[in-house]
Amino acid sequence: MFDYGMFQFSSKEEVIEKSIACWNPGKTKFWRDAGIDLVIDRREGYLIYDMNGKRLIDLHINGGTFNFGHRNTELVGALKTALDRFDIGNHWFPSVARTALAEALVKVCPGFDYAFFAPGGAEAIDVAIKSARYTTQRRKVISIIKGYHGHSGLSVATGDSRFSKIFLSDRPDEFTQVPFNDLGAMERALSAQDIAAVILETIPATYGFPMPHEGYNRSVKALCEKYGALYIADEVQTGLLRTGEMWGWQSYGVQPDIFVSAKGISGGIYPFAVTMLTKKTGAWMEEDGAAHISTSGGAEPGCFVALKVLEILQRPEVRANVQYLTRYFSDAFHDIIRSDGDVVVGLRQKGVVIGVEFAHHEGGVHASRALYENGVWAIFSSLDKRVLQFKPGVLMSSALAEEVVDRFRVAIPRMRELIARAPSARSAA
Amino acid sequence: MAPETPETLNFSSYRDTYGAMLDRAGWAATTFSRYDRATTLKIAGAVARAAYGKAAHYAEWAVRETSFGVVEDKRLKNELCSLGVFETYRDTDYIGPVIDQSRKTVRIARPAGVILALTPSTNPVATVFFKTILALLTRNAIVICPHPAAKACCADAADLIAAEAVRAGAPDGVIQVVREPSIPALEGLMSDERIDLVVATGGPAVVRAAYRSGTPSFGVGPGNGPVYVDSSADLAAAATRIVESKSFDNSILCTNESVVLAEEAIADRLLRALQTSGAHVCSPGEREKLRAFLWRDGGFNIGAIGKDASVIARACGFDVPGNTRILLVPIDRVLPEEHFTREKLCPVLGFAVVTGTDEAIRAARMMNRKSGGGHSAAIHSQNEMTIMTYAAGVPALRIVVNAPCSQGAAGFGSNLGPTMTIGTGFMGGSALGENLTPASLINWSSIAYPTDPRMPFGNFEGLTPWKTPNSTIPDEQPSSVSAFDEMADLREKIRALVRDELNSALGRT
Numbered sequence: 001m002f003d004y005g006m007f008q009f010s011s012k013e014e015v016i017e018k019s020i021a022c023w024n025p026g027k028t029k030f031w032r033d034a035g036i037d038l039v040i041d042r043r044e045g046y047l048i049y050d051m052n053g054k055r056l057i058d059l060h061i062n063g064g065t066f067n068f069g070h071r072n073t074e075l076v077g078a079l080k081t082a083l084d085r086f087d088i089g090n091h092w093f094p095s096v097a098r099t100a101l102a103e104a105l106v107k108v109c110p111g112f113d114y115a116f117f118a119p120g121g122a123e124a125i126d127v128a129i130k131s132a133r134y135t136t137q138r139r140k141v142i143s144i145i146k147g148y149h150g151h152s153g154l155s156v157a158t159g160d161s162r163f164s165k166i167f168l169s170d171r172p173d174e175f176t177q178v179p180f181n182d183l184g185a186m187e188r189a190l191s192a193q194d195i196a197a198v199i200l201e202t203i204p205a206t207y208g209f210p211m212p213h214e215g216y217n218r219s220v221k222a223l224c225e226k227y228g229a230l231y232i233a234d235e236v237q238t239g240l241l242r243t244g245e246m247w248g249w250q251s252y253g254v255q256p257d258i259f260v261s262a263k264g265i266s267g268g269i270y271p272f273a274v275t276m277l278t279k280k281t282g283a284w285m286e287e288d289g290a291a292h293i294s295t296s297g298g299a300e301p302g303c304f305v306a307l308k309v310l311e312i313l314q315r316p317e318v319r320a321n322v323q324y325l326t327r328y329f330s331d332a333f334h335d336i337i338r339s340d341g342d343v344v345v346g347l348r349q350k351g352v353v354i355g356v357e358f359a360h361h362e363g364g365v366h367a368s369r370a371l372y373e374n375g376v377w378a379i380f381s382s383l384d385k386r387v388l389q390f391k392p393g394v395l396m397s398s399a400l401a402e403e404v405v406d407r408f409r410v411a412i413p414r415m416r417e418l419i420a421r422a423p424s425a426r427s428a429a
Numbered sequence: 430m431a432p433e434t435p436e437t438l439n440f441s442s443y444r445d446t447y448g449a450m451l452d453r454a455g456w457a458a459t460t461f462s463r464y465d466r467a468t469t470l471k472i473a474g475a476v477a478r479a480a481y482g483k484a485a486h487y488a489e490w491a492v493r494e495t496s497f498g499v500v501e502d503k504r505l506k507n508e509l510c511s512l513g514v515f516e517t518y519r520d521t522d523y524i525g526p527v528i529d530q531s532r533k534t535v536r537i538a539r540p541a542g543v544i545l546a547l548t549p550s551t552n553p554v555a556t557v558f559f560k561t562i563l564a565l566l567t568r569n570a571i572v573i574c575p576h577p578a579a580k581a582c583c584a585d586a587a588d589l590i591a592a593e594a595v596r597a598g599a600p601d602g603v604i605q606v607v608r609e610p611s612i613p614a615l616e617g618l619m620s621d622e623r624i625d626l627v628v629a630t631g632g633p634a635v636v637r638a639a640y641r642s643g644t645p646s647f648g649v650g651p652g653n654g655p656v657y658v659d660s661s662a663d664l665a666a667a668a669t670r671i672v673e674s675k676s677f678d679n680s681i682l683c684t685n686e687s688v689v690l691a692e693e694a695i696a697d698r699l700l701r702a703l704q705t706s707g708a709h710v711c712s713p714g715e716r717e718k719l720r721a722f723l724w725r726d727g728g729f730n731i732g733a734i735g736k737d738a739s740v741i742a743r744a745c746g747f748d749v750p751g752n753t754r755i756l757l758v759p760i761d762r763v764l765p766e767e768h769f770t771r772e773k774l775c776p777v778l779g780f781a782v783v784t785g786t787d788e789a790i791r792a793a794r795m796m797n798r799k800s801g802g803g804h805s806a807a808i809h810s811q812n813e814m815t816i817m818t819y820a821a822g823v824p825a826l827r828i829v830v831n832a833p834c835s836q837g838a839a840g841f842g843s844n845l846g847p848t849m850t851i852g853t854g855f856m857g858g859s860a861l862g863e864n865l866t867p868a869s870l871i872n873w874s875s876i877a878y879p880t881d882p883r884m885p886f887g888n889f890e891g892l893t894p895w896k897t898p899n900s901t902i903p904d905e906q907p908s909s910v911s912a913f914d915e916m917a918d919l920r921e922k923i924r925a926l927v928r929d930e931l932n933s934a935l936g937r938t
């Protein structure tokens with residue numbers, strides 16, 4: 001019997017059955033069929049526990065949502081304290097919490113003047129695109145093939161057609177896609193001079209973190225300037241110190257016109273996202289400040305959490321921790337590639353943004369399962385299944401990092417076995 | 430109506446503030462524990478020299494901040510606790526491997542990990558230097574938690590040596606300091622599972638808290654040193670040393686003499702010799718004024734700690750000659766009710782007459798029954814049997830002979846090991862019975878072969894498990910195999926080859 005106070009379940013199977021019946025049949029069945037029968041129950045730090053008690057180290061962290069761990073005590077404390085006085089608030093009016101957070105954000109985002117709040121990443125991306133359209137008075141947007149920016153009206157149109165066609169929401173006339181790391185294609189797409197913006201994940205996450213070529217982001221920005229388009233950086237997975245700098249664009253020395261942060265800024269406990277705008281790209285707020293409205297965008301309890309997130313990230317100790325983690329995982333994976341090169345063939349890494357490349361075309365999927373069986377939860381890249389997303393949170397301790405690598409090594413024979421049983425790349429192709 | 434401010438909203442706790450610090454120390458400890466001896470000595474040496482160079486600066490600052498002690502003596506302690514300590518231990522191997530052919534063993538040092546070092550207000554920066562250099566010599570990371578009354582000078586000194594350590598190649602975060610020490614913060618830190626060892630120098634409450642924390646600890650208790658002078662002693666020399674010791678840093682070292690136990694036959698002559706050396710012998714009236722000043726509300730008056738003798742006398746309302754270095758207080762009986770038999774971290778020294786060695790031992794035991802056990806005692810004598818009897822009878826773990834106790838028991842001018850941390854052993858509620866040395870901060874892993882002579886011992890000459898990384902501050906190079914995307918074709922071919930090989934190895938085609 002699982003008693004959660006407000007509701008009870010007799011077993012995990014009951015949850016899964018009812019989840020298929022009342023929540024989401026496809027998603028629930030997908031994981032069940034993939035051998036990952038996870039229903040997350042307790043969670044603390046970088047550990048999550050299945051309903052049946054199975055302990056997993058979380059390296060999925062939902063793209064950085066749990067960058068600071070699950071239920072980080074500081075963040076939970078901030079939220080609880082805030083709730084003694086605040087609620088979502090009234091979006092029509094200025095508020096102490098929103099103002100304080102906006103000011104703090106402007107301070108840590110050199111070159112930006114406004115912080116516009118939204119309850120989730122996708123909506124913040126929509127605001128970014130709307131702002132670019134207002135500023136340039138152009139309609140078209142260029143994104144990357146296999147880029148990913150969310151599922152709302154405009155954001156979904158920038159992404160893989162798998163997510164837009166099903167809802168008849170693709171808009172090929174307004175949204176163009178070019179290959180990542182291909183400056184020639186980018187320039188060709190921009191040269192018609194009718195592009196409002198190029199939107200780029202600083203490192204494309206769902207694509208499996210392919211690393212931008214040297215100078216790529218800066219060159220794209222230069223091309224944008226040349227053809228009168230704006231550069232939107234999607235920092236949803238690359239912001240908040242994950243690349244070693246506060247923002248990924250700082251790591252690559254590029255100054256975007258607009259950028260978006262989400263996931264981690266919520267602390268994993270209060271949905272939150274932000275679109276950072278300049279005087280120029282935020283000018284629509286002078287004309288009509290209510291042109292984009294979101295009742296729970298900038299909800300005040302979330303402002304407190306986000307403020308605490310910013311404070312944590314500015315501690316020198318946290319920066320040092322990221323550097324140690326970066327070095328540690330780099331060394332560990334280079335060792336693994338040397339010793340088990342038949343399974344693991346490459347590492348994509350910038351800070352704690354890490355993609356592990358496998359020899360097999362679905363190696364990431366098999367690795368994910370083998371790790372799951374061995375106490376680590378890390379998810380494959382849905383748009384490049386050869387790659388495992390490997391995302392340690394910025395506060396991970398040395399002891400836990402060591403355990404992660406130990407477990408990874410223990411799981412390698414199982415990865416090898418699952419891969420050997422799977423159809424080979426060529427027979428699949 | 431006054432505008433309301435959200436004063437009820439409190440957004441911080443110890444874990445918030447110090448969690449990241451402990452994680453950083455954990456990384457540093459893990460990294461440092463693999464260092465080789467040459468690099469380790471280079472780091473400890475650089476830190477010792479930097480600390481030595483600032484000895485006077487921090488002596489002045491410590492006295493200014495705490496108002497305890499004497500700048501010149503503190504400078505000396507800072508020097509001894511930096512380069513002095515380093516030079517003492519630099520030639521001892523705390524890292525290994527240490528091969529013992531005859532015992533067929535190899536020992537490999539295993540550092541404690543992250544050490545939480547509590548430092549007192551009385552010897553603030555000297556203790557920071559001392560504990561840090563010991564930690565560095567043994568490849569430990571250290572988190573310094575200074576006494577709140579000395580937090581500024583300690584934090585500044587810690588920052589200085591931390592930067593120096595990293596410059597010399599130590600891992601980032603190997604030395605860190607708690608900037609806003611408080612009791613809740615301290616209790617939280619001591620029981621945090623990320624701390625591997627607590628080394629507590631402080632009052633009995635702090636030491637007991639350290640042991641209660643559940644973390645392995647070395648807590649060292651307070652002192653209350655008896656000094657016995659028998660009839661065989663060189664009285665003039667004994668008097669000089671006692672005054673020297675009692676006035677050193679205005680008696681702020683816990684190894685200072687508390688009560689002179691003078692053998693009846695020489696008591697008068699000793700008293701005069703002490704006078705000649707700079708002791709002012711208090712009249713009964715002065716004694717009572719002193720008593721009222723030094724013990725208030727059941728406790729020792731903090732305002733008297735480490736103050737000059739003349740300052741204390743003036744505060745009590747009497748004047749002493751200008752050359753007075755200590756105040757000597759004759760007492761009739763050595764019983765706990767007599768205040769002057771208790772610890773006095775100021776240049777005030779009790780003086781009692783005893784019939785001989787047995788009574789001296791009884792008096793010493795009386796003095797240390799409630800507090801001060803396991804600490805230090807001194808004796809001035811030429812008679813080895815007396816020295817032996819006294820040493821076996823007094824509740825002290827170091828018995829300094831014919832020397833100033835403040836310095837001698839702390840290992841300065843004796844071979845006890847220079848220290849700011851005096852182990853008070855089981856008698857004094859501590860797991861450490863010796864002066865804290867680098868050896869206290871490590872364990873040894875021992876490789877042990879069978880004693881059976883038919884089983885040969887291995888040849889470990891020239892082997893080492895240690896490896897010092899060439900760059901210790903992790904630099905942020907994006908390491909990306911995909912940077913070679915131009916070679917994607919080639920890589921795909923290699924992958925295919927590997928796959929084929931794997932498949933054929935598994936008997937598939």
Ligand SMILES: Cc1ncc(COP(=O)(O)O)c(C=O)c1O
Binds near residue numbers: 151201206
């Ligand atoms: C890079 C990137 N951008 C945007 C989003 C959308 O964020 P949300 O799911 O909060 O709408 C995501 C979510 O996975 C993302 O990874």
